[in-house]
Amino acid sequence: MLYREAGQFKTTYSADMAIFPIRQDRVALILLLLFAFIGVPVMATFHIWPLGSDYMLRAILIPFLILALAAIGVNILVGYCGQISLGSGAFMAIGAYSAYKFSTGVHLPLAWLGTALAIPPLPVLPSILLGGLMAAVVGILFGIPSLRIKGLYLAVATLAAQFFFDWVFIRVKWFTNYAPSGSVSAPELNFFGLTVNTSIERYLLCLIFVTLFAFVAKNLVRGNLGRQWMAIRDMDIAAELMGIRPFYAKLTAFAVSSFMVGVAGALWAFVYLGAWEPLAFDINRSFQLLFMVIIGGLGSILGSFLGAAFILILPIMLDQVPHAIGVPISVETVSHLVFIVTGALICYLLIVEPHGFAKLWSIGKEKLRLWPYPY
Amino acid sequence: MKADVKPKPVIAGQGVDAGEVLLAVQNVSLSFGGVRAIRNVSFDIRKGEIRAIIGPNGAGKTSMLNVINGFYHPQEGVITYKGRQRSAMRPHIAASQGIARTFQNVALFKGMSTLDNIMTGRTLKMRRGLLAHALHFGPAKREEIRHRAAVEHIIDFLEIAHIRKAPVGKLPYGLQKRVELGRALAMEPELLLLDEPMAGMNLEEKQDMSRFILTVRDAFNTTIALIEHDMGVVMDLSDRVVVLDYGQKIADGTPAEVQGNQAVIDAYLGVAH
Numbered sequence: 001m002l003y004r005e006a007g008q009f010k011t012t013y014s015a016d017m018a019i020f021p022i023r024q025d026r027v028a029l030i031l032l033l034l035f036a037f038i039g040v041p042v043m044a045t046f047h048i049w050p051l052g053s054d055y056m057l058r059a060i061l062i063p064f065l066i067l068a069l070a071a072i073g074v075n076i077l078v079g080y081c082g083q084i085s086l087g088s089g090a091f092m093a094i095g096a097y098s099a100y101k102f103s104t105g106v107h108l109p110l111a112w113l114g115t116a117l118a119i120p121p122l123p124v125l126p127s128i129l130l131g132g133l134m135a136a137v138v139g140i141l142f143g144i145p146s147l148r149i150k151g152l153y154l155a156v157a158t159l160a161a162q163f164f165f166d167w168v169f170i171r172v173k174w175f176t177n178y179a180p181s182g183s184v185s186a187p188e189l190n191f192f193g194l195t196v197n198t199s200i201e202r203y204l205l206c207l208i209f210v211t212l213f214a215f216v217a218k219n220l221v222r223g224n225l226g227r228q229w230m231a232i233r234d235m236d237i238a239a240e241l242m243g244i245r246p247f248y249a250k251l252t253a254f255a256v257s258s259f260m261v262g263v264a265g266a267l268w269a270f271v272y273l274g275a276w277e278p279l280a281f282d283i284n285r286s287f288q289l290l291f292m293v294i295i296g297g298l299g300s301i302l303g304s305f306l307g308a309a310f311i312l313i314l315p316i317m318l319d320q321v322p323h324a325i326g327v328p329i330s331v332e333t334v335s336h337l338v339f340i341v342t343g344a345l346i347c348y349l350l351i352v353e354p355h356g357f358a359k360l361w362s363i364g365k366e367k368l369r370l371w372p373y374p375y
Numbered sequence: 376m377k378a379d380v381k382p383k384p385v386i387a388g389q390g391v392d393a394g395e396v397l398l399a400v401q402n403v404s405l406s407f408g409g410v411r412a413i414r415n416v417s418f419d420i421r422k423g424e425i426r427a428i429i430g431p432n433g434a435g436k437t438s439m440l441n442v443i444n445g446f447y448h449p450q451e452g453v454i455t456y457k458g459r460q461r462s463a464m465r466p467h468i469a470a471s472q473g474i475a476r477t478f479q480n481v482a483l484f485k486g487m488s489t490l491d492n493i494m495t496g497r498t499l500k501m502r503r504g505l506l507a508h509a510l511h512f513g514p515a516k517r518e519e520i521r522h523r524a525a526v527e528h529i530i531d532f533l534e535i536a537h538i539r540k541a542p543v544g545k546l547p548y549g550l551q552k553r554v555e556l557g558r559a560l561a562m563e564p565e566l567l568l569l570d571e572p573m574a575g576m577n578l579e580e581k582q583d584m585s586r587f588i589l590t591v592r593d594a595f596n597t598t599i600a601l602i603e604h605d606m607g608v609v610m611d612l613s614d615r616v617v618v619l620d621y622g623q624k625i626a627d628g629t630p631a632e633v634q635g636n637q638a639v640i641d642a643y644l645g646v647a648h
């Protein structure tokens with residue numbers, strides 16, 4: 001009787017279309033948000049377990065939030081629109097380096113025009129958003145081939161984007177403001193006069209971004225545009241015969257996805273890393289994001305969070321649990337185990353439950369709804 | 376469903392030449408490499424009629440529908456729709472001109488619910504863009520509710536309210552066919568192309584589907600082109616029938632005329648050519 005929608009009759013389409021139509025889901029979400037926005041900072045301030053140390057925020061929650069945002073972006077493209085991408089890392093890099101350039105001032109000599117493009121240094125927030133916008137523009141450009149090629153071939157094209165931008169950010173010194181080491185550091189995180197310094201502040205900043213974008217994503221996928229994406233994913237020929245333009249549907253998916261991934265990249269660089277090198281956004285990052293989406297659930301916003309949590313927490317668990325029970329294992333063994341477990345899980349999910357953890361979660365809810373009756 | 380419900384034109388009995396021509400196919404030929412799927416076929420579809428297209432398997436019926444909605448481009452011939460000669464076009468343009476269709480092998484969006492599938496039929500009628508949808512209140516929400524109401528009418532009409540939220544991939548075949556009809560109806564088409572809407576159905580399901588097709592035509596004056604193998608259904612539903620065999624038109628007329636035609640009987644009995 002805890003999880004029932006019986007008795008909750010919807011008398012308007014508006015109520016039925018609400019973002020979380022079932023009351024228990026709504027309550028759970030509000031509680032979760034309250035905990036995230038108030039509980040966590042309070043616990044961290046007063047060193048209450050498990051947030052007793054800075055480590056939990058700095059090394060787990062902040063990367064979790066940022067990667068969840070990136071995973072939502074990837075899920076829009078891969079899970080909702082069915083366009084496979086192996087270039088997410090590159091789009092994070094584009095977001096990060098563009099935000100860096102905007103925050104330090106852009107000076108682009110256009111010699112052949114006899115002029116130069118000069119933009120003064122911008123505050124952090126516009127820099128981050130413009131970073132996302134640049135990623136969206138590049139995303140649209142790299143999305144154009146998707147109008148002609150599908151599946152494996154598209155994956156190869158996005159892989160090419162990954163390697164191309166890896167190369168660009170290492171070789172084109174302009175992007176790193178000619179830093180000799182190739183490593184650059186984030187500007188001071190100043191928002192409307194407030195400086196974001198401590199881990200709690202950084203955590204809250206990421207939380208605000210992720211919450212806003214998660215709602216935007218949820219709104220998009222349950223509306224007309226989201227239906228167009230899913231229609232293209234499920235049966236592109238029929239979609240076109242319904243009047244859906246593949247050009248518009250695919251490129252909006254590339255744009256929205258790359259924007260979110262780009263913003264996540266800027267946050268990763270500015271808020272989590274502080275100082276970074278192109279290596280932070282290499283092909284491993286792309287695979288990590290793709291695995292998050294597959295494990296969490298293709299075509300599910302909730303799944304993006306579950307997948308990000310799983311991929312981040314798995315290595316920590318594998319590191320801590322054997323320690324706790326008195327069989328410490330070496331760092332290498334842990335990293336090998338991570339590969340084995342992740343790989344096995346992906347095989348299992350792709351074969352048995354293609355919609356990942358999110359689907360298992362909704363099956364669980366379904367069971368709970370009927371409980372204690374078997375049907 | 377349709378805002379401008381026009382009164383049904385007088386169709387006195389079957390196959391009279393009432394009504395203007397909505398779509399005319401003239402001397403159309405289509406081949407795939409060496410396979411000549413359609414050979415020099417001409418026929419027309421009049422406003423408000425149910426026009427059956429019949430013929431043995433491989434006769435070119437599905438190819439003909441694909442030509443009409445812009446999915447295949449014929450090598451020869453002209454198609455005139457609503458009085459205008461059409462050039463080669465993309466399917467979504469045909470959709471925007473009011474041509475909807477269902478498929479021989481159900482082509483639903485498997486990962487989406489019945490409701491969402493039918494809602495995609497409203498895509499062309501929805502105007503709000505990306506930013507409005509991102510916020511989902513005000514205009515975008517009102518638009519969504521308006522179209523949801525229209526879709527619920529279709530759901531009621533097709534008697535599929537109980538599967539409204541179910542993912543269509545797991546529905547039985549007969550229901551999938553119904554959802555697919557609903558998706559096409561949501562477009563409020565002027566010309567509805569139905570490719571074997573009753574294939575694989577039992578008698579009761581066929582009767583339901585026949586009833587829906589007739590109601591659609593009568594209530595909304597939708598012009599329907601229907602491919603069907605069940606001759607009983609064709610006789611009952613259609614005003615005129617065109618018969619294809621090996622890509623050629625071998626007969627055209629009222630159901631009664633066509634049924635008595637020797638070439639048609641031969642084609643169905645498999646007489647050698």
Ligand SMILES: Nc1ncnc2c1ncn2[C@@H]1O[C@H](COP(=O)(O)OP(=O)(O)O)[C@@H](O)[C@H]1O
Nearest residue numbers: 407410412430431432433434435436437438439
């Ligand atoms: N895309 C295609 N490529 C090659 N041949 C095709 C294609 N579509 C149809 N054909 C051929 O065209 C002929 C007519 O097919 P079709 O229109 O599906 O017949 P029907 O619907 O009357 O059974 C068949 O010989 C079929 O093999």
Ligand SMILES: [Mg+2]
Nearest residue numbers: 436437438479
């Ligand atoms: Mg066919």
